[in-house]
Structures are given as C-alpha cells and as structure tokens.
Amino acid sequence: MPRDKGRTKESARRTPGGGRLAARARGLLGACRGTTDDTRYIVHAFRSSTHTWFLLVILLIAQITTSFLIGYPLRRWVVNRLIRVANRDNESAVRHLTLRGHEKSISRSDREGDPAFLTAVRWALENSAAGSVIGCVTLVLAVGTVVSFTCPLWWWSLPSEYAVNPGLYRVDSWAAAAVTPLVGLVYLSLYLALVPRSALWHSRLAHRTLLQRGDRGLLARITQITASRDDALEVHRTELQRIERDLHDGTQNRLVAVRVHLGLLERILAEDPERAWGLLETTKDAADEALRELRHVVRSIYPPLLADRGLASAVSSLAARCALPCSVEADGLGRAPVAVETAAYFVVAEALTNVHKHSNGSRASVVLTETAGSVLVRVTDDGHGGADEHAGSGLAGLRRRVASLEGTLNISSPADGPTTVEARFPCAY
Template sequence: MSVRAGLVAAARGAGLALLAMGCSLVLFCLSVVSIALLAVGIGAVTTPWLVRATRAQAGLRRRLARTGSGVEIDAPYRRAPRFGGGPAGVLRRCQWLLTDRVTWRELLWLIVDPTAGFLLGMLCAALVGYGAWGFVLAAGVWRPMRDVGYWYAFVPVDSQLTALAAAALGVGFIAVGLRSAPAVLRAHALLTKTFLAPDQERALELRVAHLTESRADAVDASATELRRIERDLHDGAQARLVAMGMSLGTIEHLMRTDPDKAVQLLAQTRKSSAEALDELRRLVRGIHPPVLAERGLCDAVRALALRIPLTTEVAVEPMGRMSAPVEAAAYFAVSEMLTNVAKHAEAQRVWIDMRYEDGLLRITVTDDGKGGADPAQGTGLAGIERRLGAFDGVLAVNSPPGGPTSATIELPCTLLPAGPHR
C-alpha cells in the first residue's frame, strides 16, 4: 500500500467524520424536535422536509461509500404514491413517511453516524496527526512543556532525548494510521451499509416491484415488436405479393391478346418476387438473426461490427453458449448501441469488449465520438434498458460532453452445456 493511498483514505475518513457531526447530528436533533411537534401540527409540515434532507444525506453517503471503498449500498426506498394537495395531502405524506420503517432506520443511523461513525472516521487521521505531533515535540516544543510533566503516549517528555523518543514513537503511530486507513474506511462504509441498505423484507419488496415493472416493460416491448413486424409485413412483402397477384391476373389475360406484353410483365413480376423474398429475409433476420442461432453470440457480435461503416475492434473472450432469449437480448442491445454510434456519435472508431465472468455477461461498447449520450433523451438507450430489465440486466453509460462514450451492459446468465443449440 502506498503512502499516498493511506493519506487519501485517512483524509476521506476525517471528511466523513466532519460530515457526520456537521450534518447527521444536526439532522437528528431537528428530526427529534419535528417529531415532537407533530402533536401541535407543525411537525406534519416539517417532518417530510427533514426526511427528504435525511435521504439526501444518506444518498450522498452511499455514493461516498462506493467511490471511497467500493462498497455498493442499494437505496431501500419505495415509490411514493400520489398524495394530492392541501392540508390532507400534507398529512397523508407525513403519515406515509412515518409508517415506513426505512425512515426509522435512517433516524437510528443519524445517532450511530455522529458516534461510532465519527470515531471510525477520525481514528486514522488522529493517529497520523498524533504521530506528527511527536515530531513537533522533538523540534523543541517540549521545552516550554517540561515543567508540566507532559506525556506523549507512555513517554514522559522532559528532555531532548525523550522528545526524540516521542518522534520515533510518532513514526509508529503514522505508520499504523496510514497502513490501516483503507481497512478502517471500508469498515466505516460497511457500518453505513448496515443501516442504509435495504433489509431482507424491503429487498424482497423492491425485487417484486422491479420484476413487476420489468415484466410490464417486456410485455410492452413485445407488443411494440409485434406491431413493427405487422407494419413491415403490411407495407412491404404483403403489398408486393398483392401486386404480384394482380400482375399475374393481367398476364393471364395478355397471354391470349398480347404475348409480348405478357412476357415483359412476367419479367417485372419475377423481379418483384425476388424483392419480396429479400424483404422477408431481412424481416426474419431482424426477428432472430440466423448467425446468432447457428454460430452463437460471439460470432453474431463480430458480424455486427463488420456491418457498421466505422473502424471497429472486437475483443471477445472465449465463452460457451447461453440461452436463446439471453443471447437475443444481448445481440439486439449491441446492435442498438452500434446503430446509435453510427447515427449520433460522429465517431471514427469503435471498440467492443465482451467477456463472461462469475455468472455475468459483460459487453462494453466504446467510441471516440462527441459524447453527451443520455438514456433519457430518446436515443434508443431507454429501449435497451427495458429489454435488459426483463433478464435483470443493467445498462451503464458514461458519456461526458466531448467524449469518449462508453456503454456497458451486464446480464446475469449461465452457460449451457456443450452441444447443439437452437
């Protein structure tokens, strides 16, 4: 572990400790007063505001735990119902928040954070600071303190020799503080997770809500896809087949009256039949590409990369086959991402990285375009999220203005045994 990493971790811990005293303690005191004022009605107005402030503070701490220690803390909040306006709506909102056990768990966290959280956060910074104080003593500060019987830890500092011993002991304090800082910072994040992550019951509720929403999205996506297929058939192949039928009727009549015209029209009809067949093949390829069924996801993604008019590099780790629905979801997600790059990114190069690790398929598409991609702006990324949501998959997009853009999909899945797949 580098000294810099230890210093950064100790500084982060000290920052969390100050945040606990400056925000969590204040929020706890205000929340207690607000709850006490429920009896006179004032608390019904102030309590929801304080709960929102507490949840904002909790959200900040979740992000800091992720960026500082790599500890992921999911948010435990349910979707709020519609409360309406007026005093009745205010009362319903307050009642809903106070009957939510997450509110009380966060109130308990507001007690723990300024106490145990403060001590954990300040521990390593205090060790480093106390160690530095040993050097200050050795630099001559011990002289004016000689007559008061000053002790540095277990060393009585009353001469230059004992001051140098204090400095040597300070080196130990600094070393221990820097060495343990990352582990202590992680322990602080785990303490936060104990109170701010969903408990088992809430996690199950959120899981059910997510599955209900993803199932509805999957049904909507399927209905949209069926409408697209119906529209393509109606406007494309079906119209051509109807026209071919009319042409054949005309040819049947012309065979007796104008054979040369009939031969000419027959050639046009043969051309129309070839075009209709080509449209049907494209339509079938859009439903389930033959290369995906025959060669698997790896080769299908390589085929997609060859199809876009950009310089593309594909890095694919060897992997087995997955279930057909998972492969189809991943294939069409990559197809949509590459289409977005070709249409909107103004990119010159694209990199595709695909790998399977620990039950998770991860595909990253990176381009050197202008950036600024946002799933909320209707660029097709929201559709990818809905498609992946049916399989508990996620889409993460990092696209700062000016680029580059990196979009990663993750799909939990299992590899199938070797053998033929359909």
C-alpha cells in the first residue's frame, strides 16, 4: 500500500506548477522503497523470532533430558541451530544497517567464527521478545491499512453479524464504509512512522548483542586507533604539501634566481664589468638565501639536533633561540620514539612562537618529563591569556599532530593569563 500512495503523488506531477510536487513525490517514492526494505527486514526478524521460540522450547526439553540418552545430541543440534540463526540475524542486521545508510553503527571488527553459545542464547531470548513484538505490531498495522482502505469495496458482501470493525465503530452502512479510508490513512501513517524505527532499533539491537562478546574493549581500541590513524594520515598529507611548497616556492626559486643572475652575468661580463660586480653580489645573496631556506626546510621536517642529541638538547637550543628568556627543565628524559620526540619538539616550537607573537609575556618556561610510559611537555608563559585555538591553524594543527600519536593536548588560557600548553604522549604502545 505504500506504493499506491506513491502512484497518487506521481499523477500529481503532471498538474501545472507541479515542480515542487514532483520533487516531493520522488522523495516519497524513495521513502516508500525504504519502507519496503524495512518491512522485509521485519518479516525476517519475525520469522526468525518464531523459529527462536521453537528452538528455545526444544532447548528447554534438551536441558531437562540431558541425563537421558536423547538429551545430549538434541542439545547439540539445537545449539547449532541457535548459533546459525544468530549468525543469519547478524548478517541481516548488518545488511539492513548498510541499506538504510547507518554504516557507522556497524562495527568494523569482522567477527571471526560463530557467536558463542551463551551469546546465541542471549540473542534468542532477546529476539523472541523483540522480534515478536515488532512483527505483531507491523502485521496489525499492515492488515489495518489494507482492510480500512478496501473496506468500502466489500463490506456489504459480509453477513451483518460479521461486520468489520477497523477502528472504533462497526462498518454496517455505506456512510460508515465511506469513512474507513480515513482510518486507513491513520493506519498508514502509523505504519510509515513506526516500521522504519522498529527495523532500525531491532537491527541495532541484533548487531550489538551479536558482536564478539567480551571484546567491547577491543572495539573501543580499534575505534581509537582508526581515529588516530586518520589524524596521522591527515598530518602526513599536510606535511608533505608544506614541504613540497617550501622546496618549490622557496628553495627552488632562490636557486633559479641564482641561475638567472649567473646567466645575466655571463651576458654582460664582457661589455659592462662595472655592472657585473653589482650583479655578482646579488647572485651571492641569492645563493645564501637558498641555503638559508634549505636549512629552514630541513629543520621544519626533522631538526638535526633532535636526531643527534634527543629532545632535551633540541628543546634547549629552541629555548636559546627564543626571543624571550626561556627556562628549560628536562629531568630524567630518555630517548622516546622518533615520532614522539619530533611532535613534542614542534609543540614546544609552536608554543614558544605563540608566546613571542601573541602573549605579550616577558618569559616562558618549558618542562619535559617522562612518567609512567608517557612523555609530558608543558610550556607556560606569563603573558595575557585568551589564546584561541580556532583563530589560527597553528594550535589546531598541533592538536592533530598530537592526536595522531594518541597523545592529548591541553591548552589552558584564561582571559588574564597565563597560558599553558601541555601535551602528553604515550610511549609504551
């Protein structure tokens, strides 16, 4: 019957000025198709729920008779059936979630092997209730819709003692029959409203129950790793892009400038030696600039001091080059993984740049410590606070970089200062 409604709307498309109507009709057609999928899902759930009732009863008998000869094989048979039903239900739930665009609710961990016996029984108990309830509700609404809509066509053919009662009254006159399609509309609306929701609810319930038991922690971990991997890929992409830009638009341009000036020199050396001397200076400057750029690019990728001496030395050097007085405290810091050291280094570098540029402070302090398998970096200033992470991309980029290593970045910057930037990186994975 949802399709009937679609057709009515379709004919409306042909009426003048029906552009919006046509769009609505298309939307409605889509919704009807969706409802058909929902209905199919519920039919499956209902069937499987009745099947489960039957199996649960047999299981009960098998449990009672286990002491007799017949009990044991019967129990094994019923357990296998329960597991197979559970498997099918999960597949159907996953298919339904995918079909209805709820892929996000689907756990990415593919279940290996069958659900355990207890999970299957738990699901059997849940579904014997859930599947039956939504199945019955759907059935009642479907029958109600069909009966109410078609009632005017056949009510007169029934003997008067069997008059239908689609709602709150008996259909025993033409007047009563004429009103039943309105009741049908109520049934249809309820159907359209309830069926998709119940199907979604049931498929989620099934999927959640039938996930590998006991591995919720593992799942959470996978979600976490997936998120940090996404961050890592994003950080990697922006880094590559930045390096390409720096090399092409910076270093290479400087070198091209050197080359252009050399070419010029070659041309004018004989005719205008005076001018050539001046050009020579410019050329040298361009070459120096190219080298400076190159050093800058290298430092921005992986600071050489960090590679040679580790985080404490590299940060000390950073502090020494900082425009403001900056103290560094680095106690008992061993070597951490390269990625962690690099990220920690850039947290300090970015924070110190911000202190200098935005905080209006007079000094900064850096603390590096290693506790319980994690490296902690803290940069504090004495300036006015109010640092806004969303104003520039600097802090947001840092957060991403820290998150890509499953670390956490805390920025505390009350309006009257001071600002503290703190990053913690786990080192024992």
